[in-house]
Amino acid sequence: MDNLHIIGYLGVFVFAVIGVLKARTKRFDIFGAAVLAFVTAYGGGTIRDLLIGIKPVNWVNDNLAVFIVLLSTVITFFFKLNNTIIRKLIFWIDAFGIGLFTIVGIQTALKADVSQGYSLIMGIITATFGGLISDVLCNKVPNLLKPGELYATACIVGGSLYLLMINYHINTTTSMIVGILVTVVVRIFSIRRKLQLPRI
Known part of the structure; x- marks a missing residue:
């Protein structure tokens, strides 16, 4: 299993947990939570x-x-947390x-011979x-569409830096880690500083 697969499965676990936490705020049963976990974890990759x-x-x-989806569902389902803690966990x-x-x-996408811009x-x-x-x-209104949420913007910054680093032949693992961390930092910093894009 290479680094890409490890990062991918870690991402699946993380987003599946988010799906279960979202399900809890809506008081879904465990089946509904599992469905939402799967959709959250694999919806973007499927598209x-x-x-x-x-x-x-x-x-x-x-x-x-x-x-992984089922495991994250079971583990998260049995942690009893109040809604305030759940909202904070979902964000982080x-x-x-x-x-x-x-x-x-x-x-x-790069492995499928897609150009860097479309990747x-x-x-x-x-x-x-x-x-x-x-x-x-x-x-709910998706975070992607909420005003004041630099959501996709954080992905653009981190992803662009990753592509720049691999173009300069920097170690792939290092490039991945830096790209991930920059995306996370931009997302958190934008919320803490209340940064937002101009509204129409």
Whole structure:
């Protein structure tokens, strides 16, 4: 298992946990929580694979992927937390998750011979569309569309830096780690400093 697979599975676990935490705020049962966990973890990657023609999509025939989602569902389901703590956890875990999935999405697209510009877009889709779909299922405005949320912007900054580093032939693992951390820092910093893009 290479570094990309390790980062990918870590991202799956992180986003599956977010899905279960979202389900808890809506008082879903454990089946509903598992469905939301799967959608959050694999929604973005599935859309990416369909757009760039990867067959079958990333989670088909991957028993470990399903196991990780179910494990994260069971573990998270039995932790009893109040809604304030859950909201904070969702924010911190989500910031880390978009960093992981931005890099996974970019690298997956590059391996499929997609140009660097469109690979960056695929990274953004991988990182954000699972959360978007799960928010819609929970009848919430997705973070991706909320004003004052530098969500996709954080992915663009971290993903662009990652592409720049690999263009300069910097070690792949180092480039991945830096790209992930920069995405996370931009996301957290933007919320702490209340940074936002201009409104229409």
